[in-house]
Amino acid sequence: MRLINGEESREMDRDAMEKYGLDTLVLMENAGLRSADLAASFFQGETEKIRIAVICGKGNNGGDGLVMARHLFNKGFRVEIFCLAAAEEFSPAARKNWDIAEAIGIRATFLNEVRDLALFRLKLMTSHLIVDAIFGSGFKGELKGLAKDVIDIINEVDVRVFSLDIPSGVDADNGEVGTTVVSAEDTVTFALPKFGNILAPGGEFNGRLHIADISFPPEITEEKEEGNILIDEAWALTKMRPRKADSHKGIYGHILVAGGSPNMAGSVILAGKGALKAGAGLVTYLMPESLHDVVRAHNLEAMTCCLPEQEDGSLGLSAAEPILHQTGNKILVLGMGLSRTQESIALVKRIVEDINCPLVLDADALIALGEMEGRNNHHPLILTPHPGEMSRILGRSIREVQENRMDAASEAAKRFDAVVVLKGSRTMIAAPDGRLLVNCTGNAGMATGGMGDVLSGIIGALLGQGLDALSAAALGVYFHGLAGDIAVHDTGEMGLTAADIVDYLPAVLADYEEKLKGAE
Secondary structure (H helix, E strand, O other), rough: EEEOOHHHHHHHHHHHHHOOOOOOOHHHHHHHHHHHHHHHHOOOOOOOHHHEEEEEOHHHHHHHHHHHHHHHHOOOOOOEEEEEOHHHHOHHHHHHHHHHHHOOOHHHHOOHHHHHHHHHHHHOOOOOOOOOOOOHHOOOOOOOOHHHHHHHHHHHHOOOOEEEEEOEEOOOOOOOOOOOOOOOOOEEEEOOOOOHHHOOOHHHHHEEEEOOOOOOOHHHOOOOOEEEEEEEEEHHHHHOOOOOOOOHHHOOOOEEOOOOOOHHHHHHHHHHHHHHHHHEEEEEEEEEEEHHHHHHHHOOOOOOEEEEEEOOOOHHHHHHHHHHHOOOOOOEEOOOOOHHHHHHHHHHHHHHHHHHOOOOEEEHHHHHHOOOOOOOOOOOOEEOOHHHHHHHHHOHHHHHHOOHHHHHHHHHHHHHOOOOOOOEEEEEEEEOOOOEEEOOOOHHHHOOOHHHHHHHHHHHHHHOOOOOOHHHHHOOOOOHHHHHHHHHHOOOOOOOOOOHHHHHHHHHHHHHHHHHHHHH
């Protein structure tokens, strides 16, 4: 599904008007009607007993609220409108709907001064639903004045809140929020989700996110090759490739999983298992000789190749030639449990510059990138940092990375001509050309050791099956999180482990294989 920012949302409105003759009033009517139908579905029983407070700003988001108020009023709900601006200040379309609401007799109150807020609070406390139609996707900056006071009251009263398009106080472009923002139980966004609906911290204020069709022509809402994507089932199915009846292991990729050091054998084992469970035709472990027996014992389906090791048992520059000799038409996944010695860093630098096949870099291998300004090699490269690793790559604090995740991922992607997977809540995948894909699968139980190792193996396997780097990274992240979402129902969040992802992944993939066959 296409993912847009506030300006793209406004461009869609302009295109609807200029290319297709869809007036703002038509779009506003549809948005308000869909919102009213959704709000009505929250309640059972006699509508005349349900009190709904609709709080409107002066822009088109307020106009959506006015249309919604009218439809709820017509359905028999007890509706009262609260306006944060005089009618003369409304946008033209909002003013038209204010005139209709006034004509049919919907009760309305204009909030002009702080002294109006005491009665406003009491009325909200006796409501069953509060509708936030104050700012919408055009908001930026920090709330202040009467609007801030109004939103503080909305958050203080114990009443269900329903936001239109995006909770007021959230920046639709990046999910940034100030000190005051509406905390909703439900949000309906129109036509397509905005970045602010998805990315933290703004996405955390949506509650349940609903997406409403407001009659944009498909040509306006369809995915664009150069556009940003919210990864969903429909997108995933377009990227999956069914296996042919005459298949053989040679056509599904040979994945080299390189890494490991004393006390870190589990990392490389998990990556190899992730690759096998994600459909890799062949997997070979490349590891220090001293780890051979333990790695071999944990995975009978994979092959092994021992590499020269340093005195401390880790891999160093001496392992570069043996690794490069193995590559060619294979996929290399490098870094899990590698160690952070200068020798290991030198190994990674050599591999990055001289590799002759697609490369996935994870974990300790990412440290070397912090000492590199870029690379001269243009074979496909995928980086999978968590925020701490990204901070070392870019030379920024973790806080700076987390506060500007879109910029951080995009900067790394351009610097290294790589696809970058910035892990975390709402994992983000950035391409060198500026495209962003955002994932919504996964859960808090996945914040535990070994998860990233499994993910790297999955991504490597998808590369080996012929997907381009961006699709392999995004699809790998999606299925990795989905396996975690299925597993957590049985394990709970506290008991979820990386090995559970390996165990549940085949069932997730099997389900999508069936969906793919059904779509043919």
